[in-house]
Amino acid sequence: MPTVNNPTEKTLAELGAASREEVARLFAEVRTRFDSQIARPQDAHGWTILRVLWLGRKGVVTQITENWLKPAPLELKRVIGESLNSFKEHVEVVLADALAASEAGAEAALSAKDRVDLSLPGVIRPVGTHHLIRQVFQEIEDIFFSIGFSVVEGPEIETPYYNFEALNIPEFHPVRDDMDTFYLELPKGAPGPLLLRTHTSPVQIRTMEKRQPPVRVIVPGKVYRRDNPDATHSFMFHQIEGLAVDSDITFCDFTGTIDYFVKQFFGESVKTRFRPSYFPFTEPSVEFDVSCVFCGGSGTANSGGTCGKCKGSGWIELFGAGMVDPAVYGFVNYDPKKVSGFAFGIGIDRLAMLKYGIDDIQAFFQNDVRFLRQFP
Amino acid sequence: MKVAYNWLKEFVDVTAPAEEIASRLALSGTNIAGIENGAHGTVIDAEVSSNRPDCLGMLGIAREISAIYQLPLKHIAPRPAESRSAKASDAVSVKIEAPELCGRFTARVVRGVKIQPSPTWLKNRLEAAGMASISNVVDISNYVLLELGHPLHTFDFDLLRNHSIVVRCAKAGEKLKTLDGIERSLDPGIPLVCDADGARAVGLGGIMGGGETEISFSTKNVLIECAWFDPVAIRRATRFLKLHTEASTRFGRGADPEMAETASRRCAELILQLAGGELLAGVVDVYPGKRAAKKITLTRAEFLRVMGADVPDKDLEAILSALGFAPVRVDDNRGAANSLLAAWECTQPSWRADVEREIDLVEEVARIYGLGNFPPRLPVARIAAARLPHHEAETRLRERLIGLGYHEAITIPHVAEERNDLFRPPDAQVAKLANPLSEEASVLKSTGFVTLAGAIEWNLNHGQRNVRLFEIGRQYRLVDGKPVETRVLTIGATGAAREQGLYDPAREYNFADLKGDLDAIGALSGGFRWEDGGPEWLNAAKRGTLRLGQEGNQPIGAAGLLAKRVADKFKFRQDVFLAELDLGPVYCMFYGVKNNRRYEPLPRLPGVERDFSVFLEDGKTFAEVKKAIEALGIPEVTSVAAADLFRGKNVPAGKYSLLVRVTFQSREATLTEAQINDFSGRIISALEKTLGASLRAR
Structure with a gap:
């Protein structure tokens, strides 16, 4: 506390100080007094009071300005001013540091009972999830959308014309044996047979019937094959069909597009290859393989044995595709001499199973909330 | 087709190991299921595609290998005595x-x-x-x-x-x-x-x-x-x-x-x-079916148009020759190698009924030359890409449902007919399968209710009692023998709306949760109108139908508690709530409402709330209260809300207590106490007169 006999309440003349040396001595005394006061420990409130006493409107620093500096003779003004600034800075820094240290100490000292236990959960507001199949659809749609593919849809209940004939699969074609088909029971007199589409390819035909080239679409949807259900077969599953037709689409454009998609989906390091294959509605037809994402294409599992996912081949067959067979254009009145294009059909469920290591396709359609929550 | 390596060698002098041969075959169109080393040497298991019956014999596979490795094929010429x-x-x-x-x-x-x-x-x-x-x-x-x-x-x-x-x-x-x-x-x-x-x-x-x-x-x-x-x-x-x-x-x-x-x-x-x-x-x-061999022309122009990259004459001719197509250059530039105008006349071999067109020859050359030799490139897009017309509406809807705590489900639409009938409107004609795999999967769902109830059943049977699911799927029906697939949203919920936690007690999901969640998604399309009634598979006391837009519009869905009769069929021992909406009108209204939405300036003056606690006879609805107040036509009334509802102690039998909270707000001036008292008086007398309400306290 400032003493009653406070020298800063008096002018220099009253104190009888007229030389530089005496001014220096007075500042030294004030500084010693300040340092001795702040040496005593204070709480935050104490520091605030000290701040008022030294830096406040009627504090010591103001007193020095009013009593020492202002009335001082010209020859001493400079030295007093310099000393005052230096002292003021000292007070400000020391008080600010002391106050900060005091606050930190106060918080640390708060009792443990008020402290949150970070290992306890917060208030849980249950949030739902996108179905994994939907997530994969969305990811693939976004990749193809980014390179100019529009999204279209089509009916799941189809006619044999769209599902087979217009795709160059006439009746009794051997390929029909590989696509065991569900048919609908129709009331008497109803026109034509109806079936559940065995692939999303009918939407190729429906799209080309409606639009002239250039056509660039993808078709997500459900498809049906009459297979007995097991861990790798479901009689309903999902495909995404792709179709690009233009005046100048070549096989190189096709492989480039597929390559781009797969690297976006599985990562740049994945290797790809196209194997010749056979589908009635594409020619040349290919099966598309990627290097096994489980063993990195080595064919050897981490445990040292043969990789079970690619059966040691280092490759995984992903989907079938190819250049649109010119015969298909005949069904939609495109001129096969003027246009060319490619088509592909990706099995979504299989892709999701591969990417996330799911070993039972049925898990997708049971909708067990424990399964759904695993893919937020 | 099992191909024994040593047998193959009788037709072609191939020296490459079986593994390499298998790999080369696979990359030129013969799928390989595996390689076995057994008692009879190495056997390659080839899966021959249905268009290549010629490869269902050693000779055919050997011909493929002769084309791949460019080795002569040893023909067979039996001369029995x-x-x-x-x-x-x-x-x-x-x-x-x-x-x-x-x-x-x-x-x-x-x-x-x-x-x-x-x-x-x-x-x-x-x-x-x-x-x-x-x-x-x-x-x-x-x-x-x-x-x-x-x-x-x-x-x-x-x-x-x-x-x-x-x-x-x-x-x-x-x-x-x-x-x-x-x-x-x-x-x-x-x-x-x-x-x-x-x-x-x-x-x-x-x-x-x-x-x-x-x-x-x-x-x-x-x-x-x-x-x-x-x-x-x-x-x-x-x-x-x-x-x-x-x-x-x-x-x-x-x-x-x-x-x-x-x-x-x-x-x-x-x-x-x-x-x-x-x-x-x-x-x-x-031999009545004898036919002359067909001639097919292959041009380099067509090859380039389809494949986008070239194969030199020498390779192209060697491949076609090895496969038996006997190519002969027939164009005017015959002398010039690798001419862009090159054309070859080929002869269809009797064993290749599958090769009849130029495109077939393109494929033959490309597959043997190696598909990896055609450099990939990204084609230029010449038209703008479009999402599905309802993409934005469906995305917003899906996000909102997920935010409300619903997991997205995907169900198989095949169900038992008996089950489907539990939810089938009498006028909906079922889409039945002619060749189902089983009775349990013999018809396509007429509503989304049936498969979502099935998904809830699965969860309850597997120890998951708190379930909130939605599915955006299709209903499959026949109308006059023609198939109709309608996009619907189905919602199902059961168990706790809030589970017992550290901070809050548990609370069971109830009708108000369902209504609140539906209204949250309805807000995207301008809000639902709720009306009494609904299908008979929902509990008569806890169900409603939903409409969008103007009064009198067709209902677009229903929501409520599953009726006990139906719940018993599923052996549900807890309340299950279901709702289904026809998404066509929901999406349509979404865009209509969105495009007509305009900014409303925020009021600068504070609003004033007044609570009215009234006794109402059972059966009188909040809607009637609201309507009575709104009928007064006081422009300063900006909101009429139900703040509390109570039955029992201190409430006369046959009545219930409703706390109505009315907000008054003027855009011009601060409301005076006198004005508010005037409004309040008119509201009380309106409620008393039109609804027979008695004021409980104020």
């Missing part, structure tokens, strides 16, 4: 009455054979290919089938009546006991091989021989049949008979008619070698 005195044509006659089913039929006769077990080498070859050994003559016919890819059949010559073969259509009601001992009913359109001038069936042409004329250990004389049957006729027949054999697979996909005579000769040669006897001179060969 023939009798000098007896002629086949004197011993047997052949007549084809159904040339549309049977394009060629050859017959050879070997006399005096000795039927006995096959030698070891023959047994081993058959075994490596997965076939059982029977006797030398039968084994030889199977061996030739595997070697040349062409099916044959051998008859006990002496058991054939009249030695007069007739190939004709089966007659309706006709029966034949095949080699496997099964008596089969036939259908017109099935090709039949008959003896006795057509009187007796002795074989299903191209599929399986008859039991009465088969080779036995007492057989002395053999007739070798090697024919060609129409692929479509064979596929029809196998489908009708549900009978698939090695022979029907090859004929059904298209065998080589020119090969029939060669294969017959090869068979005779091996019989003489292993069973002895004498081959009658010549062959009886009836």
